[in-house]
Amino acid sequence: HKEDSPFLSTSDSASKRNDYYDKNLALFEEELDIRPKVSSLLSRLVSYTNVTQGAKEHEEAESADASRRQSPNMGTLMGVYLPCLQNIFGVILFLRLTWIVGTAGVVQSFLIVLMCCSCTMLTAISMSAIATNGVVPAGGAYFMISRSLGPEFGGAVGLCFYLGTTFAAAMYILGAIEIFLKYLIPQAAIFHPADIHAGSGAMLNNMRVYGTICLSLMAVVVFVGVKYVNKFASLFLACVIISIVSIYAGAVKSIFLPPEFPICMLGNRTLVRDLFDVCGKTVVVGNDTIPSQLWKNFCSSENSSSAHCDEYFLHNNITEIQGIPGLASGIIKENLWGDYMEKGQILEKGSLPSVDVHGSMETFGFYVSADIATSFTLLVGIFFPSATGIMAGSNRSGDLRDAQKSIPIGTILAITTTSLVCILFAVGSTDIIFGDAVSKNLVVGTLSWPSPWVIVIGSFFSTVGAGLQSLTGAPRLLQAIAKDNIILFLRVFGHGKANGEPTWALLLTGLIAELGILIASLDMVAPILSMFFLMCYLFVNLACAVQTLLRTPNWRPRFRYYHWALSFLGMSMCLALMFISSWYYAIVAMGIAGMIYKYIEYQGAEKEWGDGIRGLSLSAARYALLRLEAGPPHTKNWRPQLLVLLKLDEDLHVKYPRMLTFASQLKAGKGLTIVGSVIQGNFLECYGETQASEQVRNMMEIERVKGFCQVVVASKVREGIAHLIQSCGLGGMKHNTVVMGWPYGWRQSEDPRAWKSFINTVRCTTAAHLALMVPKNVSFYPSNHERFSDGYIDVWWIVHDGGMLMLLPFLLKQHKVWRKCKMRIFTVAQMDDNSIQMKKDLATFLYQLRLEAEVEVVEMHDSDISAYTYERTLMMEQRSQMLKQMRLSMWSHYSLLMGSLYSDEEEETIEVLPEKNQMTWTSEKIEAERRNRSKQEQELECHHCTLSTLYLAQSSRFYFLCFYNRPI
Template sequence: MGTLMGVYLPCLQNIFGVILFLRLTWIVGMAGIIQSLLIVLMCCSCTMLTAISMSAIATNGVVPAGGAYFMISRSLGPEFGGAVGLCFYLGTTFASAMYILGAIEIFLKYLVPQAAIFHASDHHGTDSAMLNNMRVYGSICLSLMAVVVFVGVKYVNKLASLFLACVIISIVSIYAGAIKSMTHPPEFPICMLGNRTLVRDRFDVCAKTVIKGNITVPSELWESFCSPGNMSSAQCDEYFIQNNVTEIQGIPGLSSGIIRENMWSDYMPKGEILEKAGLQSVDSHWSMETFSMYVSADIATSFTLLVGIFFPSATGIMAGSNRSGDLRDAQKSIPVGTILAITTTSLVYLTSVVLFGACIEGVVLRDKFGDAVNKNLVVGTLSWPSPWVIVIGSFFSTVGAGLQSLTGAPRLLQAIAKDNIIPFLRVFGHGKPNGEPTWALLLTGLIAELGILIASLDMVAPILSMFFLMCYLFVNLACAVQTLLRTPNWRPRFKYYHWALSFLGMSMCLALMFISSWYYAIVAMGIAGMIYKYIEYQGAEKEWGDGIRGLSLSAARYALLRLEVGPPHTKNWRPQLLVLLKLDEDLHVKYPRLLTFASQLKAGKGLTIVGSVIQGNFLDSYGEMQAAEQAIKNMMEIERVKGFCQVVVASKVREGIVHLIQSCGLGGMKHNTVVMGWPYGWRQSEDPRAWKTFINTVRCTTAAHLALMVPKNVSFYPSNHERFTDGNIDVWWIVHDGGMLMLLPFLLKQHKHIKIKHLTVTSFAVMVPLTMYLYRSLLLHLI
């Protein structure tokens, strides 16, 4: 496919949706033209920046099934890919619920209102009755759509062009109606009592009295506000008596100048009656029994709420990149088609905001369900030639968008399951023999049913906004990380890309998440974090590359270079240990309690390098060296020592120890203290190497200005799992030959009482900081 059929039109169909027809007029009425333009600009700018990043990723290689999940997982690793892939899946699933709720709202409010199953006994029960109707019809509609998707996607794809045609015809009819309203505005009168808007379908004539056979009699409106009886003796609502009934034009038209009144916001709390500024009214007491006659706000509104509700109308930008395998020239079609689609939809949204504010009366804009215009869809009142064009067109477009979401979400889940990075999702990787994701469709239907049970379009929209924003945030992050790290395989062909745009897009996504709903944002991040930690815990290892690992390497390099600036201050000094271990003939650690001592002394802080020497030739002993490294690493894990292992092969053991003392560490992360075992029986040993090795190590350590710690009887040292109930602490100082010999108890981080163990320290150059560190640790431990 080319750019038009493969990218532009699919993106157009996925971006235009239910919010444009059902909520944009209400958003303009509540936020005003200026703030509505700001909302549209924020959301569309966020998706445009994300599209630029997505184009860079798409032009860096072919993107198969999985779309955003594939992009992120192959860039940032399986942990981030799985977390964001599932967030994108949940967003797409809740989007299907939102479209279905929109279709049912159109069906019950404007197409067949008499099809409602539940009816309210009073005004207070209206909302609950409507929610129950939405749940019943929404569940039925979801089941029918799931059956269609299960039978075959080819039917959905065949209907896609029809649904897109409905959307385009509906939008064209809005523009045609706006232009026609300059000279011939449509007739949609609004009945006002004082400055308050009345529900138009509750009475036939907008007047207190009517003339029948030359006799003035009470109208239906009068009977709604007054008790039964003749006009002189009936008890009437005080506000009704004090104020006049007037009729104003609901659609004054493009040349009426109404745009000045709709320029500013008019946010309302829940239950407040819609009022028109400028109409004369007398403030007086009014009865709650007549409240149902007025048009009122069904929810409390604010700028942040409207951002969360509008954002889903800017999503759907990845429809083209998901089809990259079917495109003739994906490197060209994806960027051009996606950016053109976003540009087109953004212009439609911006111009629609201005047209709605310039053509429609403010109280009608704030009337979410068209109660003031006789239960007509508000955007339909502006359309030409008939409001039914919008009603029917929007109904089919929402049904089509719901089918598209139900088709895409299971395939995304199937792609995640097939990668086998989340074990409990493995079953959803299977399906029908032709590859259709049957089990994934079943799970998608169950999750979408949760959205249906919420039954409120205004509550479902912010939820899916969070999941989409989370996905877009990590698409931008993936691009920025790859560019800043100069990853060798990162060579996007999209020439208008820059890492600063990705960083700006990432910042906007994060800001929009907290602007629209900070608690939903925290929940979405919590879900992504739990999925990330679960995948990390399961140890998913994929040869996809890992951008976070590259980021860690860059951060480590930067930190090491900073450590080279100068020696550490005494306050920051801590022992950086080089633990010299001796291995037996079977390559087992001879004195594992040296590692126990190191772990308790360090308490997991600072640097620990565990070294050993294999005697022999490197070429011949390479396998033996690897086995020794693995044995030491296993023992380090058992003894809970966090550090690095270094095994060298040398012709003489003492030469290998000298190599370790000289070369271990990197930059500022070098050892300053050497720990080695006591040479038992070296006086009785016939092998002179036994004592020469020990003496040579002491001399080399002193020459390198390092501290040397030689634990004696280390095999009796208490393990990490032992606990003592009593004991003593003895501190002995011995000054000898201008140096210092210090005998201290070993510090046990988990023991309340510490038994006496001897510690020998040489080298006066490092004595002072080591002494300060040990005593500070001892005092903190005792406290």
């Protein structure tokens, strides 16, 4: 006979196996709810995902053939390398790099390319470390930063990344329209300049109209189906690769056979080519020499003898030079250094002869002039978008066969390839004299081989494809942020079509991109998205640096070639490039990110992603606590660290919430606040601790008390209070002051537990050498929303020094509730004292303490003070004598004292000393002392308190506060 076992997979035992699990595993039902079985746990880990469906999965969900999701099968080449190439190579490479080289020169343009590529390379190293630290969900930089630095940083930088991607779509569309209107079909322009002096206003309007139309068409394509965008992705990538290859082929060809690219010069000034047909002042027609179109442009008459011509035109010759002389011509020496120009400045070639004669302002429109003012910082901001796009591989991590291997290799190789291409492209374009379109042809297109149309058409389709990719990715990034529910006003953008397509997010993306289209200038939009991408890369480096320095146990990236110094260097470069590009754009971008951060922090992000900022706070707190352990605090650094003892009712609600109000009004001390309470019962059987802690925390939030909550379960309340007084706090962050309420109705109550608990707390506080504050009439304390227009805070300074006694009203006056109240200090003088001099001395003392208060001296008879001082002195003498006789050490005396606090006798008397050494404070003595108070003292005190709002007095370490319920 073979026993049935739940571990044997046989069909006969299937039903019995189920019964076995039902009966035997029922013992572990509660544990299985928390900890799933190993098999199901491994299955969930393998299929783990933390994002919404991507564009590809959306289209698969719409298809009937996609009933089962295909497993990821993309490798490094198709999944990371080529997508990064397609995103990095873009409109700046084809339209602006030759202009940047021609303006900045070889040296500075090489520095610009090196700075931007180094920044992205360092960022890629940090990103690779984060991406290989476990399973990385799709979503790019947003998920990396949010899961590494927390929801506040993640939301702020995620929105910046979204805005950067959206403005990138606008930049690509503007680039496509510029290629279309300038180099493909110039006749399609709707607006035309009225004359040559009209400037570029007509062109900007054309860009706005055609850009809006193009954006609308692209948004419709993305809305109808992303599968059409994915189908054309390979075509767009092929256009990019073919265009780059043709440029390098043309550069090699120019060494042996430079292309024809004539430039007409008047003196050393460059002329606009499309305003004339022949580069000369005259033209020969048959046997006659007649003025050319250039003559007509610069002269008022065709008759050379009587014409009034421009002075510069008359004194300078017209020459035609080769625009692309080739690498072998040695032109690279002339282009080593930059020549930055102001807006409207004429483009000149310094090596040509020129007669320096001021020409007429009316003829300036015939020269090629600068459209914008150029500088090194502006060129950095314009070029940097051509180095972005390194997140394309991490965005596809869900489709990769081995993301932890493919992302680092593919991204770093792609950045290396594009960096070499840009550097070689910059060097290869130095054989161009003027890096601008001084004719109707695209300069880089003229350099390409076999035909300029390869570059024109290829660059057009590549920019259109990049724009479509941006319009596809930006809405999904916004949808991911909205679905994380960390920014409340973005919740609506988390919804979309039935298959999850982000319809509302696409609409918002289109509206924001339209703002970039309305700017209508590629050179103005590029620095804007540079700021947002640099902000994103900065925090990627910060996330890697923080995780590396914290050395958290879960930080184990498979990518080993990273270091915190490299991350900090990358972060510093990002910050430097932000302010180099445009300091005011950098401030605006940081301001936007800061406002989003504070908004998420204010709303209270409920996400717990195990972020590094929390770990950084933990490390900083640990370091600070270890430093605080070095020694006791200096007097200048002393501040009240409060332990507020609260009483809970039967429903575990705070019985006197005004105790927390009082604690919050002392927050000007910037000290520690611990709110403690005791639940009577057995810890192993009591389940009310969690509920009580939640109730106390909610009340602390309502009363705006920033501190910690500690709820203790004890068999007796006095034992719990003793535990709180002894054990609350950590290291140097321990309480030095206990706050508890005055026992109500203890005179009339027959139950002695109220006053015994109070006396026990006083004794525990005294034994722990802590200060004790006892507010009376705490239910009448003003709330944080009330304001006193007048009133007094009275301090009665009797016998003891008034250090903390004067600090408390000062801290209260910092709060808006007590700010308009005045402070009065009453000190006691004997009949033979000089009251006038005492008042002056006290006023001087307050002045030196920088406290503003009224000083009053109250004269009392010697008998009123001597009884108290005599008894206190006698107590100290008897205690010293008793300790000598019993030869008790301080430690044994402390143990004896604390042992009495944990006595099981409920009716135990409060004396702990032997009967023969009892103190003289008997009940008869106390009653006699009460009767000995003079009527004069009572009358003075009552007279002053009639105008008082808050009354403070002190006895040893005991601070008594009484609130008088006066109209506000």
